[in-house]
Structures are given as C-alpha cells and as structure tokens.
Amino acid sequence: MIDITGFLINWLAYFAIYAILAVTLSLESGISGITNFGKVAFFGLGAYLGAIINTYLLLAISGVDIVKAPPYTAEGVIALIEISTLNPALVLGVFTLSILVSFIVTGVFGYLLTYPIIRVGSGFVGFTLLCVGEVLRGIYVNMEFVGGTNGLLGIPQPFIWLGIPMLSGLCYLLLSVTILALIYIVTDRILGSPLGRTLRSIRDDDIAALCLGKDVPKIKSKIFFLTSGFSGVAGTLYACYVSSVNPQMFVTLVTFNVWAMIIIGGSESPIGAIIGALILTLIERILPLIASLNEYLPFTPDYLRPIFIGLIMIIMLIKYPRGLISMKPPKFTKSAVEELMREAS
Amino acid sequence: MSKEVRHILATRNVSKYFEGVKVLEKVSITIPEGGIIGLIGPNGSGKTTLFNIITGFHVPSEGEVLYRASNEFIRIDGLNPHEIYRLGIVRTFQLPRLFNSLTVIENLLVTPVGQRGESILNAVRRRTWLEEEKNLVKKALSILTMFNKLEIAFKYPAQLSVADIKLVETLRGLMANARLYLLDEPLAGLDFATARTLLNFIKEIRNSYNVTFIIIEHRIDLLMETVDYVYMLHNGRLLASGKPDEVIQNPDVVKAYVGE
Amino acid sequence: MEIYRAILCSYVFSWIYILSSLPLTLSYRTTKVFNFAHPIFITYGAYVVIIVNEVLGREIPLAVAVFLAFVVGGLVSLISHLLVFKPLSYQRVSSNVYMVASMGLWFIYQYVLYIVCQLLTRRYDVNFLSYSTIEYKDVRFLQDVLGLNSMPQYTITATLIGVSVGVALYILFNKTVLGLSLRGIADNASLVAICGVPINRLVNLTWFLVGGITALSGVIWVNFSGSTTPDLGLNIVVDNFAAAFIGGLYSLPITAVASIVLALIENMLLAVLNYYFGVQPTVRIAIVFGIVLAILVARPPMGAGGGLPYRFIKRVSRK
C-alpha cells in the first residue's frame, strides 16, 4: 500500500522550503536583476546557524557540558534527543529564536555583500556570489566547532515531542507553508508597489534608473537584505527538517536547482517560482518509482531519473521560454488608473 | 550673478581629461532660468561630456559646477547622479532609455523621487502609499492629456513611435518637477514635422512650467528657431556664444562646421 | 620540500584548464550562451579514449586518441547547439534560460555516460566508472627516441597537445579568412552578417571547435590522473568558470593567465601552505575561491557587463 498522506507531508514540507528559496530568488534575480548564483551560500548559512543554535544553545540551556558532549558526538546527540522529547517549550522557544537570528544574520550578510555586487557589475554578480558560497562551504569543512566534514547531528525537529510522526510532520509542514505564504505575500506586495516598479526599472536599465534619482546600490542592498534573510530562514527550516547538516549538503548544484525552478515557472512572478518548485520537487519524488523496472533493464533504472528531469527541463524551456507564468503589470496601478480614467470621462 | 536675470546653472572653467587627453578645457557657461539654451558643436567637441559632468557621471578634472537649489548656489560637481537628479536636473540620452518592461504610465510614475512606497516597510502596507500613488497617477494622466497622448498610456516602449519615446523621456522630467532639462539630441531620427512638433512641445512645457532646457542638437536650422541662447563648443573649448543669429554669423562657427 | 611533483601538476593542470576554459570563453563570446554542459566535453573526451583503448586492447596511440576525442567532443557540442541552444536562440531568450537548459543537457549527458559505463563494465569486465591511467604508445616511442624517459609521460602529452592546439588556433584565427570571420562573429555578429558571411554555418563550426578542443583536455587527463570518473568534468568545471570569469568572459589572454594562476594556487600554493605553515589541504575550496573572489572584486572584469559609474567619492564641500 502506498502511503499518500505520508508522501504528501514529506514532499510538501520539502517543497515549501525550496519554494521559499525560489520566491526570494525570483524577487532578487527575476525582478531586481541581482543574478544570484550563490543562493546556497545564504541557504547554507541559515542552515548552519539554525543547527548551531538548536543544538549548542539547547544543550547549554539544559545544562549539558558542551565541551564533553558536542552535537557531533553520540553523547551530544543522545542528550539532544532526550531534551527534544521532554521539553517542548524550550525546544519551540529555541527554534523560534534560531529562525529570527538566522533571518537577521543572513540578511546582514547579504547586505554586506552589496559592495562586491555593485563593484563587479551586473555581468559578474552571479559568479561572485557563487564564489562566496564555495568559500563558506570550505569554511564549514574546516571548522571543528560545526563538526567539519562530519557536520552536526541531532538537530531537534521542533514538534518531535508530539510523539506521533504523522502529527509532528504535519505541524512542521503547516509551519513551513505558513512561512512560505508570509514570504509570498510580502514579495507579491512589493511587486505591486512603487518599490516593485522601481526594482523593475533598475533591472531594465540601472544607469537610466540612476539618472532618475534611484539610489541603485541602496535599493539593491535593501532588497538583498530581505531576500537573503528569507533564504536563511529556509535554511533553518531545512536543517530542522533533515535534523542534520554537513558541508556536502550545500554544494552549488542546490543553487541551480532553484534557478531551474524559477526559470521553468517564470522568473518574474513569485507564483511562477512556486509552481516551478512544485513541479521539480514532485518530479524528483515520483520518478524513483521507475526503479521498479529493475528486472527489465540491463542497467540501473534509477539512472533514468536525472535524464528524465533534464529532458523535462529542456522541453519546457523550448515550449515556454518565458516560463509558465509570464509577468503581468502590477495589479494595483492598473486598476487605480482605470478607475481614475472612468472618473475623468 | 546679475540681479535682473536669475541664473540656474553655471560652470566655472570646467576641464576634463581622459587619460591625459583633454576633452573639455576651461568651459564656463551660465544658464538663465526659464531659458531654452542650445549647445552646438561638431562631433567630439565635448558636448556630451559636459552633460555627463553636469549630471554627475564624471567629476571635472578642474573647475566647478554651480546650481541654484532653493535660493543659493551650491556646488554639484562630485555628487552622484541620483543626488543631482534630486536637485531637479533631469537628462535624456542620445539613444532613448525608457524602461522596456514598464508601460508609458509606469515610466512616468517611476520618476518622482522619495515616493513613500519605495521603502520596503511601506511597500508591504498598501494604505501608506495608496493616496500618493493615486495623486501621481492623476498627475501622469493630466500630463499625458495635456499633450493629448492619453492613448499611449498603457503601451510598452516597444510599441511607441520614436517621437513619442522622446516626448515621454522629456515628460518623465515633468513628473518629477525637474527645473533643468538636459536633452541630448532630442531631434535625432525625427522627420521635419515631428521634430518641430516636439520642439513646440518643449516650448509649451517651458512656458507653462517655467523650466529651463539645455539642448544638444546637430540640426541647427530647427534648433535656432527655438532656442534663445546658444553655446558653441569646439575641440573642448567654448568657441562662441550669443543669440542664435549672432552665432550663425560668427565666422569661427561656420569654419568649425564647414571644417578647416 | 619535494617541489618537483607540485610543479609538474601545476604545469599539466595549466594546460588542462587552458584547453577547457578558453573554449568556454569563446563559446560565450560567439553565442552568448553560458554553457553549464561545458565540462561534459572534457568527460566525454576522456571517456571516448578510455573506451576505445579498452576495445583496442590497451594499445591506443595519442594521435588516434586526439582525433577521436576531438570529433566526439565536437559532435556532442554541435548536437547540443542544434537541438537546444539554436531553437532557444530563435525565441530570443535571456541568458539565464540558456543556462538552465544547459543544466538539463548536463544531467542528460552525465547519466547517459553512467549508463554506458555500466553496460560496458558488464560487457568488458573492467571498471569504467573509475578508470586508471592510459599510456600512449607513440608518446612512449617519442620519449625513447628523444631520451626523455625521465620525464613523466603526461608532461610530454600535455605539451604536445597544448602547443599544437595553440599554434593551430593562432594560424586559424590570424591567417585564414575563415578564422577572421569566426573572430568577427565573436565580436559583432550582426556586422559580419551584413558582410554576407553564412553566420549559421560558422556558429556551428565554432561549437564544434569548442567541444573538440575542450575534449582534448580529457585526452591529457587520462594520461595524467590515476582516476577518471563520469564526475571528472563536474569536479574541475568551477575552476574553468573561475578562469573564464576572471577573463571577463571576453579576453582570451587573461583567461589563459587566470587558468595558469588557478593551477598554481591549487598545486603549488596549497603544497607550500601545508609544508611550511602546516595548513591541511582541506582548506583548498576556501583558499581557491577566496582568491578568485578577491581577484574579481579587486579587478572587476569589464568584458561582458560593465559596472555602474559609482564612485563612492566623498562629497565635495558645498559653498
């Protein structure tokens, strides 16, 4: 029997996390023209921050000796498991804290990156940020404090104390989806506001925008603060979902998966980004079932999975080169204008 | 500064070198408020460079640029372009630069500086900027109606005629209550009639808003019947200046154009 | 410190990076496609040599290897252009779309290769998923003749391939009409089109060259490294990107220099750091990309997309 509820819960939680990345990426890259190939840098930073806070702080508060039982040893993990099942309030509190911290820290990190972004110029932002991501990964690998290549283990899923896996999974799913919805609303509002208009103008022609009094670096840095912060939140959600982090999780390929999502869905509209995320994450999860063709194929059937994914990506791009959802002019201005024109006539 | 005619902009001995090559040499011009000033000269005579210096794209190697903000003169050389724009100076480019993914009306709406809806916190709360936006839309529509171009309000730049594009570029300044307009070859690529209508629009704008224009233009014939003062640049130096007819008579000018 | 091997590695890697990052820049200049499937050409170049070598009973000469790799790499590149990039270019898509499409291509090529390797492994009872080195008979012969047996073979191979490709390209681009028009396309396609040059055919040719030359670095690879896997390209691609970007996706000389610098950092610098300062080689990623980052920020490349005229200068005091 296939267990649809479980499938949906696992998949949708995963989807929500990636959708957050996709939406923010569409805001910063599709709409404000910061070609961010270093998405994973912020994702990973958020994940590591979440991991550190949710393990070290939790252990410290509950009086475990961090030096003797760090979270990358069995003792630490066992202690964490006990805490996470026994002390719901504490776990939830620390989790909330970690979300806030990773939003702020990652956001500030993004804000500081504005200088190189402006300096290298639009054509090279992407690769510069990609380098940032790789450097961060290199740092994680060499930090004993976060377990080096072994990474951290036993990050408590904040609802694990509910006992019933289905239920705690559902709660976590709801939490992630709520955060996604929040971020989507913010993005959509920004898109429909004068700010969104300014952003699109900067994307179209930043020199002209500059001549029209737009302080391009300042606006870009503000937006980048926001999107990076949200990516950090996604990272924390991911860390607590997988409940372990290690440097190999945050390779550049992650960034390009998110890029595929927004390009396929339509890079200029958050709804497109969400749909892109929906499609790709679902494909990834449905396709493993072809592996049951085992005895009919002379090779490992699961090798076909990436091939299918690649084919689907290419076909969709050739069919919908602008993405499934093309950008529409912001709703509000249009409607306001129409009503005013009606008044006039 | 003489009392009777208020000046809005003045450059004092502005020089500019690019890697040692002298592009501008001690150029001093003064722009009376409410005038339409022509800036002529053969290609490579430094007209656009002067614009770039005034609008803050380049820093002058020597000299200074003065501008009358509110009531006293301030130095604007060395400010960043967006800061200069906020003082009320707007420029257009030789190749028009409208925002292609924005409709005409959005192109107008984007121009006013310091809109409340431009900060993230306000952007997410509609009511904070709704009123302002409505007023801006009203203004934009009224401007378009004034030049009876209402029909292009929702066209994208790609769908516009060259003349309309150039007009919209100028109107963007109006939206932002700019006081000084620097137009870089506004007539390029326009046929005679359209060019004249555009010039008439410019006059109209000047008369009804009392703003100032500096126009770089090669089509002197058309220009001369519009402007009321002309500066002539040649090889980065100020060659001649005066009323249009005087400048036309000036032998150096003829020489410069006909070529040595 | 035993500097000898580090020097050799840097030398060979310089050639490998140059041979794979110059074509990347070239393809971007010509078609504005930033091709994430680029590393695949290296891998395929290496694998065609390996496969033929096994089929021939481990007797492959360098000449044959070069020819096969060049043709196969070129064809793979040409096919990806004709099937994916060309249809997209008709729709005037943004460069990001090309990028994602090339990612799709990369997935496909990568895992097709995995399947092929698996089938071959079962057929020939040799592990194709991770293959050791290949000795080129004719290079060995050359070494005997020239008395260079003390030198590791791969240095000879790298030099042969690198130099000959360099000379060939120089002649092509500077001495022949074809090459001149190729350069023309790279600089200003529309202008060349006006001159009545068959753009399409030349673009195809460019793609073929790009794939072919990149594949040659695979030929060096199988002679140099002890392990070739389908992930080969993936593992060295980011260095190619780094070199290409430092060169501004435009300047071939700077790209070449950047390739050499990267090779030196990865082989010499890390070895020196480890030996004299006790830094473990695990800092590799951080060091390499930290330096690339520093270079990019210190000297922003102005090839493809220039920076804004921001000066961030102090305000001049107002009167």
Added chain:
Amino acid sequence: MPPIAGKRLLALIFATLVIGLIIGYSTGYYVGGLGTLQTGGVSERTYTLGVTFALSGAVSSVCVQWEPVVRMAIDDLNNLAKSMGLNIVFKPHILDDGGTADGALKNVQTLYATGVRIVIGPALSSQVKAVKAFSDSNKLIIIAPCSNSPALAIRGDYIFRTQPSALGESKALAALAVQEGLKSVVSFHLNDEFCNVFAQSFKKFFEESGGTVLYDLVYQSGQADYGSDVASLASWVAKLNPDAVFYCGYATDGANVLTHATDEPTLRGVRWLTVEGFYGASEVLTHKVVDFARAVKMIGIRPVPITNPLYDEFVEKLKKYGAAPTLCSENVYDAVMIAGLAVLRAGGSSDPDVLRRALIEAAKTYYGPGGWGLFDENGDRLQASFRLWTMAFVNGTYQYVDIGHITDSNIVIEKTL
C-alpha cells in the same frame, strides 16, 4: 508560444499531481508493500526491501559493485524462502542517491511512502545521519552496510550497521605495525568520516603501543585529482622519514593517490599500511601500482573473519553476478540477508517494533560472509578477527590476495611480501 494562465496551470499541476499519485499508488501495489497481491493473481506475497546506494557521484565506483551483491542476496533469500515452503518473494527497490544526504533522505522517504519498512543503505555516514531523524520518528529500519561513525552509535534507535566499528580493526592494525617493527608513521587519509575515524583510532592505539604518528595529512574529497596532496605527503615523508605511511581512501581517490605515489621515489622508501578502503577496486590494479605495492610491502587489513568458508563461497558466487568483492560488499550481503530473515521471522508483520526485535534475534543466529551478525546494544556489529591483504601479480593477473590474518590472540602472515 503564449504562456498559459496561472489558474489553469495550477489546475494542470494538481492534475499531474493526482495522476502521479495514482501512478505511485499502482506502483505501490506492483512493487508490493507487505501482503498485497501481485498483479496477475499469483497468490504469493512480494516483500520489497528498499535500497539506496550512491550509484553515481564520488563513491559510485564502490557502490555499483554492491548492486549485484544485493541481487545475489535477494536470490538467496528467495531460494531460502522457497526451500522453507513460504510463499513470499523478496524484491529489491534500488535507488541512487548520488552520495548526497539530500538524495538519501528523499529516497528513504519515497521508499517509506511506497510501503517499504526496511531500507539497506545509505553508504556514507553523512547520509545515514541525514536519514536518522526520519527513521527514528517513523520507526523505519535502516541497515547501513558501510557506516562506522561513532556519532551514530546510539542505543535503541532503528539504525543498524553491519560494518564493524573501526576500533577493533585499527587496534589490530596498530598491533600489526608494532610487530612489523614500525616505530613512526605518517598518516595520510581522506577527509571523510570513514577515514577520519580510522586515522584517529589508529593513532590512538598505535601511540598507546609505543609508536608515534609523526604527522596527519588530510586531503579533501570531491577533487578531480590529488597530485598536489601526494606531493605534500612526499615532502613530509622526506622531512620526517617515518617507517611507514598509514593510508585510508576509497577506490577512486585511492587509485589516483597511488598512481601519483608510484612516481615518488621518497614514497617507495617507506612501508604502506592501509585498511579496506580501496580493497577490490579494479582501477587500482595497474602494473605500476601493484609494482609499487610490492616495493613498499603494502599491507591492508579488512574486517572479514578468518577461516570463513562462507566468505570464499560468497566471492565465488559473486563472480557469476559479474562483480568482485569490494569495500563492505560482504556487509551489504549480510545486511540484505539479515533483513530478509528478520522479515521471515517476524512472520510478515509490518509492526516496526516486531520487525526490530525479529531483526536483532535473526542477527544473533546469522553467520554470513562478513562473520557473525550479532549487533551490540548500539545496533553495531561485533567483529573479532581480521584478514590481511595486499596486491600482487598472481597466475597472470593482478589481484588482491589475502596474506594473513589477525585474531585477538595472534598475528599471522602466511605469505611473504
């Protein structure tokens, strides 16, 4: 091509979603969760064992060798079941996780959703860590064939590991080194949990028994080439001139490192000790490397009990499936067998706790190629005796040969190096 409207698209998405789920559903039937009738109405129950290996990616060249092992084990299980007259048929559901934690988690979740209750794999400790939380909360039994991270030695969870803990093995290796008269060692290993553990515990035991580890050189995985790291190793060996090099790496990087090492005269001058990291990897068996191995008297250790006919039988049978024994392959076999026996013992119950208890019981009485299946309280396997191996040119082919064994009592090296 005009882009289609958002609403219609969403509808379309959810249509595909539903269709996908239906497909999943039917496949769920097809690959058969417990107790479902196979399509075609043959009244035998098919039981699916989930498998997730790194069939692509950095360690793929090892893991692809495991796939035939799984098929062989499944066949053996089915024969066993038939001989016992049970009408149950085992099927593997083999997925590729590319060696990434993310992929492993996705695979395990998908497998669980299709009704799988026992998963063999994933390969790397980092992946096992990534799936631990899911396994704990859903009580999904994970049998990791090749993970030895002490951080995963956790009492009472649903993760079992058929790879014996590295402690006993590295203790034995240290004893061997001492007996071979090696005083000082430079350790050179992959920066990967598997090898880190070995390096650390070897250092510990070796220094306890009087030796010294002069320097510990760690190289990063996921590179294309390790030439520069070998150069560093050569420099250290030249500087500290130790008696031996302790090396740990997998097949692919091992082949690379050794191939580069063959060109280093300094590295030929010392003994080489290693573990089972690249045992059985055919890409290492080039004449250069084997010659090098002879020159440096390379000795490797691996956790396969001595005088175990089952193992030799296993190797023989594996040839028919076109594979050679590699790192952990006997553990993979044992993992599948123990899982199957547990299912039989649990009488087809899908209650995870019943399965878990059955698994522990089945392991107690199981003796396979990898030795006794008994798990300790952390769900890790116990191992007492080890085999020593090296590479040699034997009757016309390069191959891995056993040259001796180590038991807690004594160290025997039969063949001369």
